[in-house]
Amino acid sequence: MAPVRLRSVAQDAHGARPPGPVLAPLYAAGFTTAFGAHAIAAGLGAESGDLGVGLLAFGLLLAVYDLAEVVLKPVFGTLSDRIGVKPVIVGGLVVFALASFAGVFAGNALLLGAARLGQGAAASAFSPASSAAVARLAGPATVGRYFGRYGSYKGLGYALGPLIGAALIGVGGFPLLFGALTAVAAITAGWAMLAVPRLPVLPRPRYTLADLVRQTTHRSFLVPTLALAAATGALGVAVGFLPLLATSLQLPLLASMAAVTVLAVASTVTQPIVGRLRDSGRVTTRAGVAGGLGLIALGVALLAAVPVTAVVYLTAAIIGLGIGTVTPLGFAHLAATTPPERLGRTMGSAELGREVGDAGGPLLVGGIAAAVGVGLGLGALALVIAVVAVLALVLLQRAQSGSELQARRSSTGTG
Numbered sequence: 001m002a003p004v005r006l007r008s009v010a011q012d013a014h015g016a017r018p019p020g021p022v023l024a025p026l027y028a029a030g031f032t033t034a035f036g037a038h039a040i041a042a043g044l045g046a047e048s049g050d051l052g053v054g055l056l057a058f059g060l061l062l063a064v065y066d067l068a069e070v071v072l073k074p075v076f077g078t079l080s081d082r083i084g085v086k087p088v089i090v091g092g093l094v095v096f097a098l099a100s101f102a103g104v105f106a107g108n109a110l111l112l113g114a115a116r117l118g119q120g121a122a123a124s125a126f127s128p129a130s131s132a133a134v135a136r137l138a139g140p141a142t143v144g145r146y147f148g149r150y151g152s153y154k155g156l157g158y159a160l161g162p163l164i165g166a167a168l169i170g171v172g173g174f175p176l177l178f179g180a181l182t183a184v185a186a187i188t189a190g191w192a193m194l195a196v197p198r199l200p201v202l203p204r205p206r207y208t209l210a211d212l213v214r215q216t217t218h219r220s221f222l223v224p225t226l227a228l229a230a231a232t233g234a235l236g237v238a239v240g241f242l243p244l245l246a247t248s249l250q251l252p253l254l255a256s257m258a259a260v261t262v263l264a265v266a267s268t269v270t271q272p273i274v275g276r277l278r279d280s281g282r283v284t285t286r287a288g289v290a291g292g293l294g295l296i297a298l299g300v301a302l303l304a305a306v307p308v309t310a311v312v313y314l315t316a317a318i319i320g321l322g323i324g325t326v327t328p329l330g331f332a333h334l335a336a337t338t339p340p341e342r343l344g345r346t347m348g349s350a351e352l353g354r355e356v357g358d359a360g361g362p363l364l365v366g367g368i369a370a371a372v373g374v375g376l377g378l379g380a381l382a383l384v385i386a387v388v389a390v391l392a393l394v395l396l397q398r399a400q401s402g403s404e405l406q407a408r409r410s411s412t413g414t415g
Contacts, residue, residue, distance in 0.1 A: 022137060023146065025192040027153035029089060029130045032188050033123040034157030036100065036181045037065055038239050038260065039165030040116060040174075060366075064113050066236065066359035068120030069127070070352055077128040077348015085129040085136075085344065086198050092125025093189035100185055103178030112174060119181075128348035135335035135343050136199055141279065144332040148275020151327045155268030155320075158235075162243070162257035162264075170253065202341035220337040221346065223396045224330040225353035227289045230388040231326040232354040233361025234296045237381060238263055238319055240362055241374065242303075242312060249309050259312050263320035270324025278332055285333045286396040292325030293389035297382045304378035333396075 080088040099118030106112045131150070138146035168177040239260050246256035277283040299318035302311060331350070338346040361381060368377035 021195055022197060023134065023149075025188060025195045026089075026130045026133055026137075027150055028188045028191060029093060029126050030150050030154040031157040032093065032096065032181075032185055033127050034154040035161040035164075035184065036096070036119055036157075037123070037161075038158050038264075039161035039168075039177060039181070040065075040112075060113070060363070063236075063359040063362050065116045065120035065123075066355040068117050069124045069355035070359060072121055072124035073128050073351045073355060074345065074348040076125040077132070077344040077346070077351070079125075080129040080132055080344035080348075081342055082201065084198060084201050085133040086192070086196050088129040088344075089126045089133065089196060090189050090193050092122050092127075092129065093185050093192060094122075095125070096122035097182050097185035097189065098122075100178050100181035104175045104182070106174065106178070115178065122185075128344060128351050131331065131347040131351070132343040133196065133199065135331075135338075135347070136340055138335075140336050143335045144275035144278035144328055145272065146275070147331045147335065148272035148278075148328040151271035151275075151324070151331070152268045155264050155271060155324065158239070158264030159261045159268055162239075162260040163254070166254050166257045219395050221334065221350070223392055224285070224289065224333045225350045226388055227293060227326055227392050227396075228330040228350060229353040229357030229360075230293055230385045231296060231323045231330075231357070233357030233364075234300055234319055234381065234385060235263075235323055235361075236358040237300070237361040237365050237378070238316065241365060241378070242316055245303070245307055245374070246309070246312050249307075249312070251309065259316045262313050263316040263323075266317045266320025267324035267327070270321055271328045274325050275328040275332065278329055283329070285329045286393060288329045289326050289396060290389050290393035292322040292329070293385055293392060295319070295322030295325070297386040297389060298322075300378050300385065301382035304375045304382060307375065 076088055076092070096119055099115055099122055102118060103112065103115030106115045131147075134146055134150050135143055164180070165177055168180055172179075242259040242263070243256040246259050247253075274283060274288060278285065278288065296319050299315040299322065302318070303315040331347075334346055334350050335343065364384075365374070365377035365381055368380055
């Protein structure tokens, strides 16, 4: 059989590059989930005393959004392969708006947790579907560049979320913040409805359970997913614990949340640069992922050892640089090694791994912190990330070309 040349839908219709108006609402969807999750999470960190919760309960409030995503992202990713990405993106954004509206009336920690659970369930739909749409629209030759841009808009959500969240909480508390999230999600849903093309559903070969196990345990999937989980676990911890540590150092609310913004700006600036370097062959996935994880481990360890004001901001920048390196490389590698007809399932499964990290990181640090102190909790996280960095350096392989991928898919059903 002649090799299949993998091309993006947008390249077929519009030439060499996907048009900006098509990708813009997908970037906005990425911004929405990051802005919502991290504005609230950082607010929880800075306001945990007023909410009357301890360290372990605080970790649970941070994790509940991600626990919903752990369960549902593979389900919605597979659904997007079956019915198309557009209805899953639009439907998820609508449900996110409804969950945010319910949060307007949440008057205690339990109801806030329930609203975050609903938001997490909705993000489980539109997040992997948006990633799959970016991969299909970009095509394999420029997937690093466009995942870098997609990630940078998510980083913009991380950056603006804590600052805008602090301002909104200061003016009108959590109800005003949830009201703003309702409007952002509703506007993005309408934009996606109008601008995102209805990508055709591709024919899917029948996969057995053995095929599924083989696909999800192959190193081309498992290693980058593990790296993304480690990076996202550090992000989940940083979003909550950086403001918590800054507040414990007697910094005001806005200055406490600004630590998360430093991290997010570093990640936002880094991701598109790393994506372009990857596409041009100047950065390999193995070296970039291992190096990025090493930076994250260094930043977390430094924060654990020297929790002073200047170090809080320095480590935020170091961790952001590492996350901005790992994220576009990990997703680009997954997109390049996955047949296009199951990109939704692969992105959903990979994002499940990320959410295990995002939920597990705060739970790990919060549990250890409750028993023996925050420093040792952060130190344990740094050790875990360092181990993953070594595994990536040893095990991560280069992305296969389209013809190699097609040949392997035909012979084994794996990707």
